[in-house]
Amino acid sequence: MNYKIPRGTFDILPPQSAKWQYVKQSFHKVASNYGFEEISTPIFEMAELFERSSGESSDVVQKEMYRFQDQKGRSFALRPEGTAPVVRSYIENHLGMQAAHSRLYYMGPMFRYDRPQAGRYRQFYQYGVEFIGSNHPFYDAEVIALEMDFLSELGLKKARLEINSVGCSTCALDYDKALREYYKPHLSELCTDCKTRYELRPRRLLDCKVPSCKAFRTDAPSQFDYLDAPCREHFDQLCGYLELMQIEYTINPQIVRGLDYYTNTAFEIIYDDLGAQNSLAGGGRYNALIAQLGGKDTPAIGFAGGFERLLLALEKEGIEIAKPLKPDIYLVLMGEIAQTTGMEILRILRKRGLYAEYNPEKTSFKAQMKAADASGARYAILLGEDEIKENSLLIKDLSSGNQNKIAGKALAEYPF
RNA sequence: GUGGAUGUAGUUCAAUCGGCAGAGCACCGGAUUGUGGUUCCGGGCGUUGAGGGUUCGAGUCCCUUCAUCCACCCCA
Structure with a gap:
């Protein structure tokens, strides 16, 4: 099934x-x-x-x-x-x-x-x-x-x-001929695979792994001598x-x-x-x-x-060639009005070529912060009722913990 | 195509002589809906790869099959 x-x-x-x-x-x-x-x-x-x-x-x-x-x-x-x-x-x-x-x-x-x-x-x-x-x-x-x-x-x-x-093509033919001549007296001693190789592709005789066949290799004519x-x-x-x-x-x-x-x-x-x-x-x-x-x-x-x-x-060799994909910015939004503004912020950030993420399933502030952290994002943008009132945004550097309050309009130019 | 080893939770692995299928990690939820990482609590019925057989009873023994890994072979 x-x-x-x-x-x-x-x-x-x-x-x-x-x-x-x-x-x-x-x-x-x-x-x-x-x-x-x-x-x-x-x-x-x-x-x-x-x-x-x-x-x-x-x-x-x-x-x-x-x-x-x-x-x-x-x-x-x-x-x-x-x-x-x-x-x-x-x-x-x-x-x-x-x-x-x-x-x-x-x-x-x-x-x-x-x-x-x-x-x-x-x-x-x-x-x-x-x-x-x-x-x-x-x-x-x-x-x-x-x-x-x-x-x-x-x-x-x-x-x-x-x-x-x-x-x-011509020296290859000569070489195959020389190999057949060399192996001919030993033909009965070769493994079955090698007997086929002898007919079809004599050069393959040289890389047989069977010990008894390997033994003949040392004295076999070299390719170089037939170039x-x-x-x-x-x-x-x-x-x-x-x-x-x-x-x-x-x-x-x-x-x-x-x-x-x-x-x-x-x-x-x-x-x-x-x-x-x-x-x-x-x-x-x-x-x-x-x-x-x-x-x-x-x-x-x-x-x-x-x-x-x-x-x-x-x-x-332990060479790391691709890092896991992590958001540049994670949005933490509180309340319905913040969501409306948040959608606009997402659009602005993505237009700037930044990877921005938001998860509406995380309802509590804490859960959103947790998700922001777990995502590995470099910054979080915090937006709640206070910020809406004064038309501002909190930008938090998630590794240092530093917060920076900016005017909403300044987002388009903010140096992330 | 030939030989050998191995298949248990998402993953890495346990499970004594054939006797109740478990743990770490990961994941999800929670610890007063304005501050994350640490911590604590809670969350697992999973065709034990599949099918059959032996047995009171099978993850465990036997057979078949599928897959992966290793070697042969082949090749990049």
């Missing part, structure tokens, strides 16, 4: 909602500082868009996508990530014809059918940016800098940047830019992006205290995606981050 929220989803209630507002606002601001403008795409898209972009073999497509058919039997999916929709829109609206570069950012809910856990939900909120139209490593660094700025703007200290290069000269050069330049921007990073050759469309630069922001779901944000370059989705061959780089984990991290 009682309705319950669907598994893996959550309500954002006050006072938590104020924190969400604050964090989103900060992202709007930082993205703007880098010249990015907001794009909003639908919550659902043709299922095929994600199948094509993320890769048929990815877990996201294979078991995590919310699919549904509409009344005419068309197959849609709730978006599991933000990049493919942005790219779809970029192609569909010919954004590439309007400017050499497109700098877009977005925020909103994403959906994946996954087993809920701390920092992992079925409907979760991501923010992200996409820089489309250049392969210059400077922009890789810009996009990373944007995210790092956002985190430090919020006051987060313990986030770490890890970077890697997965190479272009061709331009990819190697791109990566070195990125590192150079990061150093010039004074952004600390570590190189982690193990980073493998979960979605098929990544090329070259891959990076991740790690926050160690979050348990298993310790990735605050991740992204990389996807130079082949736009052409693959039917657009003109265009290089691009972007990232996405999760708001839930970000808020968890902020909490871990």
